[in-house]
Amino acid sequence: MKVYFKIQLKILSRYITDAGINKYLGWALIFIAFVFFSNYTLSENNNLHFIYILVPIFLIAKIASKRRLRFLEFCFPPKKFYKIRLIESLILSLPFAVFLLYYSYPQLALILFILSFLLAFYKRGFSFNFVVPTPFGKYPHEFIIGFRKTFPLILASYFLVAISIIYANFHLALFVIFIQFILSAGYFMHQDLLGYVWVYKHRSHLFLLKKIKLAFFQHFVLYGAELVLFFYFFSDKILLILIFYFLGVLFLSGAILLKYSAFPERIGVKESMLVALAVYFPPLLIALIPYFYVQSVKSLAKYLDD
Template identity: 30%
Template sequence: MVSNYLKLQYRLLGRHIKATGLPVPIASLLLFGLCYLMYYALFQYPIFGCYAVILGNFQLLFLLTEKNRNDFLKNTFSRRDFHKIRLWENGLVVIPSFVILLLHGHWLYALFLTLLAVVFAFLTFKAFGKSIPTPFAKKPFEFIIGFRRSYLLLLVLYVLAGIGFYAANSNLVLFCVVCIALTCVFYYQLPEPIFYLWNNHHTPTAFLMRKFKRGILQCLLLVLPLLFLYAVIFPSDLFNACIVLGGILLLLPFAITLKYVAYPREINFPEVFALALCFSFYPLIFALLPFYYMKAINNLKNHL
């Protein structure tokens, strides 16, 4: 039963990869390249690289603990098979990062990652219900859904930022701010139902501008408290905080633009590649943002 379930998940993963327009072998090569980049980044930034690896795996493991999904598995399989499946899933998720950490000699981080994978196999988290308020308005809805899927990660990032303030480590605080901003970027991964757009009376330009404005304001709601404390505690490093803030003001609109370039389908490899280009050389965003903005406007004309 367990092997059949894992085979089914492998087939579903292959279909998702093919839906992006990439052959499975090419996707495997890209995954290998991503692991190599992670390996190289750990050479350049060993401490923050380890934090990034752990936090990325933390969020992936957290997503696998979603209550409805786990309730389905519990109803379908015996208790023993359920825990086997969860351990296999978590193990497959963390094994690339585990190997990379071991190759760098970070065996304590690798051990902590293994412990996380085992502990999360026995946990189930239910997303916040409607009765529990979020700090966001209904529009755009992406932040409500995204916040409920990543609240534990955000809590960990705030705790790490608090440690950074306590230890007078300004780089750790900025690292947490950047991670929070990147988390907000991934809130725009999935498209909304098309009738949401049919009910909208704005022009494509006005629609995108409203999305930009609300998205930036709600992202700032998460990062401004940390940036304000950063400016008070580390006034000599204020320029670094301004650079990070300026990056957020450009990166979030770019992510929103890519969403509506791909709409009504999900963001696939071409859009992810454009986002990765900006991460590798951020000034490219000044050229890519206007180009993709016009593509998004033309695409929205077919739906608004």
């Protein structure tokens, strides 16, 4: 069992390094993001504690796919199988339970532990093997792949949109806008194969402009409806909504330019740290975008400008 959990930790670390981020830095960023998310959702002013408990339940269900459970049953005897399932469920639920107790929600922490325990012994598994149709069929692959991989998160974001409107929670509305731009930017964290870029007839600066314009359009296709709703229900805060959207547009542009600044290599640790800083200090994007643009043009020039 120790070997099994060591392998799982290595797999998770490899996901981080595959994104071009140092594994220690990646784990640190995950920890910071988790603390920020917990503090925000469990704040007394937000009334989101009932949503907070759904996140670990989703994660536990995610690792309980039918295919994965069949694999574990094949590798381990029943006693170890259920022990592994229980340990995994507790590992995923414990950090959330700690924050629930810290913010004085012992009932929710107890409910979380009970559900985690029950899900650990649910042997039939959950099926996530369905193909989600996308509105991006004739466009490049980033939003097609990203949309399907993050479809549950997209639905969850629209659920939060509804909650923000029902409870007139403007801070939650801004939080949703921020999260959705983070999702869209995440679609550009994997580097293209050389052939995907080489086939373009545009010069490097036009290629980048087209990529950015297309990303804006695709993001608006996914989330444009909520913008109309926010304008209607928070009509006195339209300027602040537009400012957040502008910052989101800058962040999405920065993510695209970051991707091609190292092309065809993966994104480096230095660049990843700069983007992480920009998440917490958006004005930094004003300096980063020109820098990444220059680097992207240099990287692409040898393939598109000859």
